Amino acid sequence: MSSGGVQPLAPWRWLGVPLVQVMIATFVFALPFRFWGMSLPEPVFALPVVFAWAVIRPSMLAPLGVMTMGVYLDFLWGTPTGLWAVCLLLPYGLVLGGRAMLAGQSRLIMWAWYSAASALALGAGYLFTMLNAQNAPDPISVGWQFLATVVLYPFADRLIDLFEDADVRFR
Amino acid sequence: MSLRDNPLGELRVPLTWTAGIVFIVVLIASVAILLSDRREAFDTDDYGRPRTLSDKVMAPVGDALSTPGRLTGQGVDGIRGYFFAVSENRRLKAEVKDLRQWRDVAIALRDTNERYRAVLGLKTDPPIPMASARIVTDSRGPFANSRLANAGIEAGIKAGNPVMSENGLVGRVVGVSEGVSRVLLLTDVASRTPVMIDRTNSRAILTGDGGPNPKLEYLRGQDPVKSGDRVLTSGDGGVFPRGLPVGIAVKGLDGRWRVVLASDKAAVDYVRILLFEDFTQVANRAGLEQHTVPPPTPGASTLPPPEPASPAPAAAAPATSGPATPSAKASTTASPAPRSPAAKPPAKAPAGAAP
Numbered sequence: 001m002s003s004g005g006v007q008p009l010a011p012w013r014w015l016g017v018p019l020v021q022v023m024i025a026t027f028v029f030a031l032p033f034r035f036w037g038m039s040l041p042e043p044v045f046a047l048p049v050v051f052a053w054a055v056i057r058p059s060m061l062a063p064l065g066v067m068t069m070g071v072y073l074d075f076l077w078g079t080p081t082g083l084w085a086v087c088l089l090l091p092y093g094l095v096l097g098g099r100a101m102l103a104g105q106s107r108l109i110m111w112a113w114y115s116a117a118s119a120l121a122l123g124a125g126y127l128f129t130m131l132n133a134q135n136a137p138d139p140i141s142v143g144w145q146f147l148a149t150v151v152l153y154p155f156a157d158r159l160i161d162l163f164e165d166a167d168v169r170f171r
Numbered sequence: 172m173s174l175r176d177n178p179l180g181e182l183r184v185p186l187t188w189t190a191g192i193v194f195i196v197v198l199i200a201s202v203a204i205l206l207s208d209r210r211e212a213f214d215t216d217d218y219g220r221p222r223t224l225s226d227k228v229m230a231p232v233g234d235a236l237s238t239p240g241r242l243t244g245q246g247v248d249g250i251r252g253y254f255f256a257v258s259e260n261r262r263l264k265a266e267v268k269d270l271r272q273w274r275d276v277a278i279a280l281r282d283t284n285e286r287y288r289a290v291l292g293l294k295t296d297p298p299i300p301m302a303s304a305r306i307v308t309d310s311r312g313p314f315a316n317s318r319l320a321n322a323g324i325e326a327g328i329k330a331g332n333p334v335m336s337e338n339g340l341v342g343r344v345v346g347v348s349e350g351v352s353r354v355l356l357l358t359d360v361a362s363r364t365p366v367m368i369d370r371t372n373s374r375a376i377l378t379g380d381g382g383p384n385p386k387l388e389y390l391r392g393q394d395p396v397k398s399g400d401r402v403l404t405s406g407d408g409g410v411f412p413r414g415l416p417v418g419i420a421v422k423g424l425d426g427r428w429r430v431v432l433a434s435d436k437a438a439v440d441y442v443r444i445l446l447f448e449d450f451t452q453v454a455n456r457a458g459l460e461q462h463t464v465p466p467p468t469p470g471a472s473t474l475p476p477p478e479p480a481s482p483a484p485a486a487a488a489p490a491t492s493g494p495a496t497p498s499a500k501a502s503t504t505a506s507p508a509p510r511s512p513a514a515k516p517p518a519k520a521p522a523g524a525a526p
Contacts, residue, residue: 027229031237032309032318034244034438042312058190063197070201075225077310078317078353082205089198096194122313128205129314129381133361138382141313 048156233307339433
């Protein structure tokens with residue numbers, strides 16, 4: 001077997017396309033629509049992608065993509081610049097560090113890991129916001145955003161399925 | 172072949188390490204950006220060029236993307252109005268009948284109010300000009316509640332301007348550029364708004380927490396608020412004019428007093444931005460600080476006599492005899508928007524004004 005025939009995973013496929021999709025989905029959900037008097041939920045669409053990127057393979061570009069998504073969320077949502085970048089990078093680092101443990105796990109266990117990563121991101125956001133604004137955010141609102149984000153795991157699962165075996169060096 | 176025997180396995184280590192190093196560098200950079208953010212100041216200068224630029228890009232995109240939804244909503248409203256015209260007509264007739272009575276009361280109160288103003292020589296606020304805008308994006312998360320409105324500097328909007336819907340106060344402008352303004356909602360975790368309870372004149376600070384009902388903090392006095400009390404802006408601090416409707420006080424599940432916002436009665440799609448400037452904003456503060464206070468002339472008759480140690484005999488007197496003494500005159504002129512004297516008897520005002 002030689003490495004000459006190995007096709008490296010093109011970054012635009014597993015990093016670029018999901019990044020743009022996250023940006024579009026987040027923007028659409030930030031439009032002032034109301035259905036039957038209720039506004040749309042505000043899930044963190046970036047979290048499934050961040051989780052999947054960390055599971056698929058280590059990358060030098062992925063942290064930059066995570067930071068880009070975070071800064072974009074800050075500009076769109078009006079949070080302090082850097083808040084979401086930090087909140088997304090923390091679970092990315094956690095999952096990247098525990099990647100060996102995640103290998104071969106069932107979908108349910110992966111979902112539990114994803115939930116833990118989401119909880120870490122929102123917990124960090126809670127803490128930083130509390131320190132920055134000197135006022136604790138409403139835990140119920142944080143809980144709703146957590147639930148709205150956790151149900152997005154199938155998107156992460158789909159991304160993992162598509163690209164987990166794409167790079168033979170990280171099988 | 173086992174994993175360890177994989178001939179490409181040795182490539183994993185350097186890439187993993189470099190990926191880890193890049194991750195740490197990016198994390199440090201992000202923390203540095205977060206620590207250097209000056210959002211808490213909410214000044215125009217600190218709003219930052221990147222935010223201004225992103226707002227300018229996002230506003231037209233949001234406006235274009237929300238157009239189909241807006242048109243659909245208007246169409247649905249039109250169809251609903253067609254089918255429910257009879258019941259709507261009945262409801263409006265009952266409302267008009269009720270409002271006619273209020274119109275007569277309002278005319279009588281306005282007349283009384285004008286006479287009081289003439290007698291007391293009160294200086295009231297001039298009418299506040301307004302700019303209309305449409306909301307184009309809306310963030311509702313627990314860590315930020317803000318909206319972009321499609322009117323900016325060209326409409327005379329400045330940072331700090333209050334923003335209202337047709338039902339009540341929505342928030343204030345924290346960033347403005349050409350064609351777009353960012354509105355910080357009352358529910359934002361960083362929002363603090365000086366308010367008062369209409370019934371008791373008690374002051375409080377309305378503090379957002381990312382939830383739908385902001386908290387009433389720093390309430391003072393014995394039973395200053397009860398469920399159902401109307402909450403208005405107090406005008407303290409000069410950011411908001413006095414008397415803008417904010418909402419209704421309710422007791423939250425956590426035992427705290429909270430406010431059901433008046434602006435939540437309907438979707439906030441169009442807003443009015445009040446181009447409000449109070450005295451502290453209009454005055455040239457730098458110029459005022461350069462003036463030195465002249466030394467008092469010893470023995471001059473214009474100096475106020477020293478305060479006696481015993482309490483004043485009638486605490487309610489200054490409210491009714493405003494122009495008689497210089498100090499009382501100053502206090503009435505500084506008041507931004509006096510509430511109708513007919514609705515609140517003068518004897519009650521001083522007790523509630525200082526909770």
